[in-house]
Amino acid sequence: MSILQDIKNAVRSRSIHVSYVDVGSCNGCDIEVLACLAPRYDIEQYGIYVHNNPREADVLLVIGSVTPQWVDKLRDIWEKIPEPKVAVAIGNCPISGCVYARRGTLTTPPVENYIPIAAQVPGCPPRPTEILNAILSVAPLIYKDYEEKQP
Amino acid sequence: MKKTVDVSIPLGPVHPCWKEPVRLKCETAGERVLRTEVELGYMKKGIERIMRGRPWQEVMFLAERVCGICSVIHNMVFIETMEEISDIAVPPRAAYLRVIVNELDRMASHILANFSYCYTIEHETLAMYLLNTRETVLDNLERITGSRINTAYMIPGGVRFDLLPEDAAAMLADLVKVEDEIRRHTRIFETGPLIALRSKGIGVMSREEAIRAHTVGPTARASGVEESDLRLRHPTYRALGFEQITRTEGDNFARIMVRFQEVFQSIDLIRKCVERLPEGPIRGGGLCKAGEASYSGEAPRGELTYSIKTDEYGRVLDIAIRTPSIMNIEACAHSMIRDVTSIADVTSTFISSDPCIACNER
């Protein structure tokens, strides 16, 4: 059992599918996530594959403070992701609303109100290295012994 | 009755090719796309509403966060509008530094746009090359301003940081590298037979259509609209002898090539700026006053207009922003996508007009 689990842990930690959803950001964090793809940071060398398809994702990167359109849609997307899954908040927007959290805004941050967030990467925008480190540190923890933790 | 529409295909809002949420509804007959509708509104944050009643040092950051890809030009146009309202003169050194930072940002934005296009037509090799080149450009942006994106570099009456001689030298060295790489990428793009199959003659927009739809920026210039680059009217750019790049084909290929050519042009402009950079202060001071003005500048995607009304303490009473993408997206949906022969070309045609949804909806 545990050998099997070990193999699963090892394999899973090197094969992470990432999808990102933009729920009302300024684009800054989107392109920093994209910049992680660049050969300089080379997110794929860690086995992370940015695919932007929720149905085969393991990690959902949430970007942006929640706009009215996304209030219900964000939950839909979250439910479409197969277990095990985690959501990582990228940037200030999903954490606090960034500069948009002022009088007159249409957004309703934080994202935690809608879906559970496992890790946060503060910054406006965070550097690609920070994003990379966050994904790498959060993903193995969630998948480690996933089956054994099941009731 | 003859059936004309087979099926209506939605693309988005979450789509592997879209960086941002937008929805296209394509009505198709077989593979042919008959009509496309754009559905916006996923990113409306109400930035203009938040801006009201705030002083420039807060609005500046909101303006920058209208669009993260081309944040410098939003900063620049907002600050120059405030300067026009309050009669603030910019020291010449600061004016040149602004152009340098703005052109670096334009290069990063254009390269990103071309990356998206190459990614969409599944030429991932070239896409990754471009993305890596963009990192070099961003390095220089970071060296001058301290951050890669959302740089907050310009303030009324000047800029925040000076350009050190050693940084300028490092930048020029990097630019040689970038120029080399982009020249190579341009050659790959120009001569690639598969790229030509996916790009040439697809999504054609004629000059008349481009003018009728009020397209701006590289999208208009690729269709041969003259005098559509607002840098022609900017005093600093005029002093640098800026000339517009125009192509006539009006297809996807032309739009990408215009951006490649503009990257070269930006490199030249930066070199000229560094050469002519006058000595002197970088901040002139000056308080924001009451007034009303409308001012435009050339963003990487086209004409960007800020109309601002301020009160006597320099607070923004009323503000309206017109961003370039709104015209380009509409023109794209109605003129370019109209006659594509395959649903597979819809995404690449849409991306070739470099749509920026965040600044579109603010």
Place this chain on the structure above:
Amino acid sequence: MRSIVYYVREFLRPEWLKKFFFAKTAPLVTPSYFKDYPSRTEKECTACLSCMMICPAPGAIAVLRKKDGWEPEVYPGHCIRCGLCVEACPEGVLASGRILDVTRRDKTAFSSWYRLQVDDTLCMRCGNCCVSCPVNRQVDPQLAGTGTSASDEVIMRIEGGRVTILHEEKCTGCKTCENNCPNRAIRVARMVEGVQGEEAEA
């Protein structure tokens, strides 16, 4: 056939295998000029609140009272790393990237001052603003609950049934009065000017 043999031999070389399985890109370093979250230097904070006043992000920085004096605290997740507070602090308490060195060398600074504006049609003469203002309280600890004061040194007081502003220049721009006004009658305008040169030293 020859080429297959060639490739098999090529790919079985130990160096190649090692490179294939263990190659990683060089570890990435954050450049020294990157504007990271402002960190505290050794300098003493005088609680002038300039940093809080210029900060464009809501809830990003607060000057807190610690055991021995005041200390600015930056909250990641709110701070947008703009570096304005570093430039605005007259004491050099905060540092981020190389902003501190650059501003010292170029003698750049932000000078700011505040304007108070009371809309008489909205003001209900409750005196909340005068009572809540921390500067007022320091100047005149006996400030009455209705906002009247015997001291001429307060920023504002209720005089003859209306708010009179006496010393606008003492205002630190904290906006406490604005937040305590039930009717949004008092408005604080923060005016900031980016300056360079000798006068920036003041």
